[in-house]
Amino acid sequence: MKQLLFILLFIGLISFTSCRDDFELEPSFGALEFSKDTVYLDTVFTNIGSSTYSFKVYNRRDQDISIPSIQLNHGESSNFRLNVDGVAGKTINDINILANDSIFVFVEVTADIQELSQDQLSFLYTDQINFDTGANRQQVELVSLVQxxxxxxxxxxxxxxxxxxxxxxxxxxxxxxxxxFILDDEHLTFTSGKPYVIYGFAGVPSGETLSIEAGARVHFHENSGIIVSRDASMRALGEVSADPELMENEIIFEGDRLEPEFSEVPGQWAAIWLTQGSTNHRFDHVTIKNSTVGILMDSNDGTDQPTLTLKNTQIYNSANVGLLARTAFIDAENVVINNSGQVSLNLSLGGRYNFRHCTFANYWRNGFRQFPAVLIENNLEAGEALFVADLVEANFSNCIIYGNESIELIFNKVDEAAFNYKFENCLLRFNDTSNRFVDNDLYDFENTDLFENIILNDEPLFLDAEVNQMIISNESPADAAGNATTANRVPFDILGKDRTQSPDLGAYQSILFEE
Known part of the structure; x- marks a missing residue:
């Protein structure tokens, strides 16, 4: 019986406390504290919503308090949006904070620069969040740059x-x-004034050339890219800056999220697709980052000239492949590719290739990677079908091929097609600890017809490969290990530094690392 009375008393106590609606609340009295006095929302494109930013509001008192109103200073006309303790709006009333507790405030912005300023490419847009009014009013500043x-x-x-x-x-x-969509005539030249934001695939029509001028910035929305049709061309010709650290004259292709947390996120957009029959593509002083595939070069144009010429080009953070070439004809120098979910360089289904002073690396850490940094093939499986094509040539001179796996170079050869390659003055990662390839003539590093002056498995000493800082130390084994003849063909490194006197391997001349 006593136990039953205890249970009934306990239930009654719970009911009394749960139904209580007579909390004594004090006004805030201007005594709130904030985790931030200014919220900086990173740069956004006009009419594209920002990420959500947050801060906390603290009640340090021993008494529950009520904030009569929380509102944006510009009221309903503000381009900022609020969510306070789960309540959305631009004016929010009667928000309670328990004693010695806190609440979250979430902020977003979407702004039209045409409404803010008619003659500026960017505009600093500000507002304030007012907590309470009159003498008790406290403010948190909001700042965003609209581009x-x-x-x-x-x-x-x-x-x-x-x-x-x-x-x-x-x-x-x-x-x-x-x-x-098909690009019309007025959009076949991208200039360095305003950046470009592309939704879907921008198609270059047959017989036309898409010209990207030095300093241009091209941003892609999710699942977007550029597709170049038969008999069309793409020319992205940047310039080396007078100050190599600034690189303001290079051309950059990346996603349309400008917040810092998206700056190195792979797979934000699709690819630059140079389709079969397209022709005479040139990239110089270009950075391509955060795509699914950086460049897909699909076949060649059938001429005796390279279909794709790459110079001083960097491809980073590709969710799948940095440069995927199928039966292509590519001539490349000072190219750097790193951090790819599958392969940094895939020469698939034969073709013709010449790479001089290039750095192909893979330090992917966003998941399991089953492919090497460089994969060279003369065949392609598609379902039950097997396609083959001659690997006419694949020449690598003064290059670095390295990564965070034991083997970063793999050949996939079938005998039905030619398979010709040569590595000269290269640093390679091929640490066959399990002896899988010990009797495979493709990897006979003593055969000077295939491999000449090769450095095997010595760390190239990149500055910080995980964040794509691929310059090498002057203590690197790649320092001064280059072939002079090749260096004379490519006399300057990717930053414009002379390499003819003492050529290093890879796209960069070495530097002295600071402690």
């Missing part, structure tokens, strides 16, 4: 459908379509 841009996107039709590009027919005869 104007050229926005290129597929047309949306009255029936709700969106403009698409055709990629031909699939195995069942069905048309393959992707969201995209």
């Amino acid at each position: 104007d841009a050229h926005f290129l996107f597929p047309e949306r039709f009255e029936d709700g459908s969106t403009e698409t590009l055709s990629l031909g027919l699939d195995e069942e005869g069905q048309e393959i379509q992707i969201d995209g």
